[in-house]
Amino acid sequence: MIGWKLIKISFESIGKNKLRSFLTILGIIIGVSAVIIMISIGLGAQREIEARIASLGTNLILVTPGTSSSGGVRQAAGSFSRLTIEDFDLLKKEATYLEGVSPVIMTRGQVIGGVGNWNTIISGVSMDYLTIRFWDVESGYSFTESDIKGKKKVCILGKTVAINLFPDSDPVGQKIRIRNVPFRVIGVLTEKGQSVGGSDSDDIIIAPYTTVKTRLSGRNFIPQIMCSAINSDFIDLAQEEVRELMRLSHNLDPYAGDQDNFTVRNQSEITEAQTESTQIMTTLLASIAGVSLLVGGIGIMNIMLVSVTERTREIGIRVALGARESDILTQFLVEAVVLSLFGGLLGIILGFGGIYLVEAISGMATAVDTDAILLAFSFSGVIGVLFGFLPARKAASLNPIDALQFQ
Amino acid sequence: MNEVIRTERISKYYQTGSFEVKAVDKVDLRVEEGEFLAIIGASGSGKSTFLNLIGCLDVPTEGEYYLDGVLVNGLSKNKLADIRNQKIGFVFQGYNLLSRTTALDNVELPLIYNRRDKIKNPKGLAIEALKKVGLEDRMYHDPSELSGGQQQRVAVARALVNNPAIILADEPTGNLDSKTSEEIIELFKSLNRQGVTIMLITHETDVAVHAQRVVEFKDGIIIRDEKQGKKQIAL
Numbered sequence: 001m002i003g004w005k006l007i008k009i010s011f012e013s014i015g016k017n018k019l020r021s022f023l024t025i026l027g028i029i030i031g032v033s034a035v036i037i038m039i040s041i042g043l044g045a046q047r048e049i050e051a052r053i054a055s056l057g058t059n060l061i062l063v064t065p066g067t068s069s070s071g072g073v074r075q076a077a078g079s080f081s082r083l084t085i086e087d088f089d090l091l092k093k094e095a096t097y098l099e100g101v102s103p104v105i106m107t108r109g110q111v112i113g114g115v116g117n118w119n120t121i122i123s124g125v126s127m128d129y130l131t132i133r134f135w136d137v138e139s140g141y142s143f144t145e146s147d148i149k150g151k152k153k154v155c156i157l158g159k160t161v162a163i164n165l166f167p168d169s170d171p172v173g174q175k176i177r178i179r180n181v182p183f184r185v186i187g188v189l190t191e192k193g194q195s196v197g198g199s200d201s202d203d204i205i206i207a208p209y210t211t212v213k214t215r216l217s218g219r220n221f222i223p224q225i226m227c228s229a230i231n232s233d234f235i236d237l238a239q240e241e242v243r244e245l246m247r248l249s250h251n252l253d254p255y256a257g258d259q260d261n262f263t264v265r266n267q268s269e270i271t272e273a274q275t276e277s278t279q280i281m282t283t284l285l286a287s288i289a290g291v292s293l294l295v296g297g298i299g300i301m302n303i304m305l306v307s308v309t310e311r312t313r314e315i316g317i318r319v320a321l322g323a324r325e326s327d328i329l330t331q332f333l334v335e336a337v338v339l340s341l342f343g344g345l346l347g348i349i350l351g352f353g354g355i356y357l358v359e360a361i362s363g364m365a366t367a368v369d370t371d372a373i374l375l376a377f378s379f380s381g382v383i384g385v386l387f388g389f390l391p392a393r394k395a396a397s398l399n400p401i402d403a404l405q406f407q
Numbered sequence: 408m409n410e411v412i413r414t415e416r417i418s419k420y421y422q423t424g425s426f427e428v429k430a431v432d433k434v435d436l437r438v439e440e441g442e443f444l445a446i447i448g449a450s451g452s453g454k455s456t457f458l459n460l461i462g463c464l465d466v467p468t469e470g471e472y473y474l475d476g477v478l479v480n481g482l483s484k485n486k487l488a489d490i491r492n493q494k495i496g497f498v499f500q501g502y503n504l505l506s507r508t509t510a511l512d513n514v515e516l517p518l519i520y521n522r523r524d525k526i527k528n529p530k531g532l533a534i535e536a537l538k539k540v541g542l543e544d545r546m547y548h549d550p551s552e553l554s555g556g557q558q559q560r561v562a563v564a565r566a567l568v569n570n571p572a573i574i575l576a577d578e579p580t581g582n583l584d585s586k587t588s589e590e591i592i593e594l595f596k597s598l599n600r601q602g603v604t605i606m607l608i609t610h611e612t613d614v615a616v617h618a619q620r621v622v623e624f625k626d627g628i629i630i631r632d633e634k635q636g637k638k639q640i641a642l
Contacts, residue, residue, distance in 0.1 A: 005519045016507045317503045320464060321565070322492020322520040324485045400464050404503065 006327060010334040014342075017307075024303040025343030027296025028383065032347025032376045034289035037354040039372040042282025044365035049274050059099070059232050060132065060267040061239050063087075063225040063246060066260055082250065082261050083222040088126075090249045097229055097238035100128030103209045104224040107217045111205065113176030113185075114165035120158070122178055122205045124212025125226075132228040140172035140187030148208040153215065156187040159202035181215050183207065229266075239266050286372075293376070296343070297383035304336055304391035315395050316403025329396040336388020337381055344380030348373055410476070411572050411604050412438035412461060417470035419456050430456040432627040433470065438573070438606065443599040445615040446608045448624035455577070457624065458608050462495055462575050463487045475572040492520050496566025500578035502558040504550040510537065510561045511546040517569045524569075536564040540594060556587035563594060573604045580614055592617050 014021045065082050083103075091101045105124035110117055123129075130142055143154050155178070162171045171185045192201035213219070229238035243264050252258040308315070315328055351373075355366050416433040431453045438444055448454040459465035460472065463479060466487075472479045475494055482490070496517075497503075504513045514533040518526050526532065537543045540560040550558050559579060566574050576595070580588035596617060599605050607618060615621050616635070623631035 002519070002522060009519070012508075313503070314505055317505060318516070318520075319488070320462070320491060320497050320503075321517045322488050322490075322569075324488040324520070326485075327488075327520060401459055404464075404499065 006330045007334050009331050010338055024300055025339050027299035028340050028343030028380050029347045031293030031296035032344045032380050033351035033354055034292050035376040036351030038285035038289040040355045040366040040368055042285045043367040043369050046278035047367045048365045049278055059229040061227040062265050064263045066262045087249045088225055091245055094245055095241055097234045097241050099228045099230045100132040101227045102126040102129040103222040104226050105209050105212050105217050109179040111176055111178050118164045120161050120203050124209035125206050132226055136190045137187040138190040143208055148210050151210040153183045153211055154186045155183045155205050155207040157185055158189050158204040159191040160200055161205055162188045235266050239264055297387040300340055301387035308391045308395045312403045312406040315398050316400050319400040325396040329392045332392035332395045333388050337384035340380045340384030344377040409440040411440050413473040415471040417467045417472050420468045429627045440604055441602055443605045443618045444620045445618035446622050447615050452624040453627035454608050454624040458577055463491050493523055493569055494572040496571040496574040498562050498566050498576035498579045500581040502562045509547050513561055514565045514568050536568040540564045555583050559591055576607045
């Protein structure tokens with residue numbers, strides 16, 4: 001009962017000193033909005049990096065040939081190419097956790113067609129490749145099983161290649177020559193932009209691996225098999241399964257202690273490292289902003305202490321009229337907490353405004369995190385209790401006789 | 408007659424350096440219900456310290472103090488706060504109203520801290536108290552909008568609102584001109600006629616003459632305690 005009345009008193013007292021109350025909470029307003037803006041910027045950066053990595057395919061599993069050793073001297077990775085079409089066929093047939101499997105045979109070559117010529121990478125892949133990479137055909141269509149079986153000379157152009165060879169016309173249906181082998185363009189890929197590494201993802205031509213193998217690379221071995229797990233939760237299971245199947249395919253005997261002569265890696269390891277670094281950045285930004293919140297709290301304490309001195313007479317009157325020490329303590333503590341929570345609230349509003357400005361002016365990506373807002377808000381309440389306690393204690397312990405004589 | 412106040416050898420000593428100052432020294436005083444008592448004395452006579460002891464704002468070094476039949480010595484701070492709230496009504500020289508707070512809210516203030524009575528309508532009680540001092544038409548005014556006399560009336564209403572056993576008035580006319588002073592004294596007298604026990608501290612003899620009983624302090628002890636005849640009151 002009396003608690004509610006004390007809360008009412010605190011609110012009235014805040015209302016009677018609007019300007020001072022506002023100045024008191026200014027620090028908290030700035031602190032809370034800083035925390036929210038910083039976390040949003042950090043989180044925005046994090047999301048953007050995650051999205052870029054996801055565009056590579058977070059479910060991606062790469063199989064590359066292992067190293068060989070010749071008389072104890074280990075050779076460079078891939079020096080002993082042992083991935084074959086048979087490995088690919090086995091994975092394709094047996095793997096249960098994989099959504100797509102594709103060999104990747106890359107070769108660089110001069111391409112002639114349209115208005116001129118261009119030097120680019122030609123990737124020999126299966127139909128699954130577009131699914132694995134989350135790529136899409138912008139115009140035309142992708143190749144089919146029969147194109148692969150029949151080693152058809154068809155290809156899909158990346159955007160960069162399409163623009164350079166056919167700046168004014170539709171490349172679909174046109175003939176081009178890759179290292180003097182004639183190919184028919186059946187589609188154009190949608191634009192992907194830069195890759196995380198900084199290279200142009202659109203500077204590529206893809207074609208059936210069977211065609212590339214026989215017509216362009218001329219090698220029997222596959223430098224790389226690219227797979228995608230059915231979803232990112234199964235990435236570890238899928239990776240293990242690929243490893244087992246590869247050992248089976250390569251006749252590796254676990255009892256003889258045969259070591260893997262291939263490597264299976266997944267993209268999530270790269271993702272983790274990237275996310276971790278942006279998380280560190282977010283934490284750093286938030287802690288700097290947190291310091292300003294702390295300074296805001298000290299500001300509240302400062303003004304509250306002044307306010308207690310200024311209101312010594314009021315406190316004396318209240319005590320003379322029968323207020324207990326705990327009543328005075330509660331009144332000032334509630335005042336501090338209400339002030340800082342109110343500051344927190346205004347800080348959230350200012351924070352949203354700030355986020356909007358940052359996006360509008362700098363074009364930085366931001367992401368609003370409700371947890372961060374709740375955290376900043378409740379932290380402002382904690383600061384109110386923490387920094388309000390000392391002034392409240394001072395007020396409660398005033399001697400009423402001295403307080404009443406205070407001028 | 409009911410005894411409202413009884414002190415037995417109540418003392419307050421202060422230690423200043425090697426000297427012991429006996430602000431109040433073994434004072435015995437009884438005040439009965441319905442009395443109008445004036446305490447006079449020069450400044451430094453100990454009358455203010457005595458008032459602080461009676462008002463439970465200070466605790467005695469020695470002696471016993473019974474208020475409304477209850478031994479006050481040794482009570483906890485919270486109990487003392489409750490006694491101030493329920494048994495004592497303070498009126499100060501400087502009015503001591505909360506600024507930027509209406510007369511009504513000022514009078515309501517002691518009711519907020521009243522933990523004994525379940526008060527259903529604090530506003531009604533406050534208005535009633537303001538009526539007793541004739542200020543019901545000013546209840547929504549801030550102290551800054553009221554004259555000194557009116558402010559002191561609000562303070563009296565505030566002292567009355569919890570129906571205290573005694574009203575302690577410390578130089579209530581000290582800040583007022585003689586005409587307003589008279590009005591306030593008249594207010595006290597009329598309240599006293601309605602049965603309110605009043606203890607008034609003053610150094611002005613023309614204020615003290617209105618009381619039924621005058622107690623004079625000097626150097627921490629009572630040097631005079633006499634009832635005044637009806638003739639003098641009539642003056």
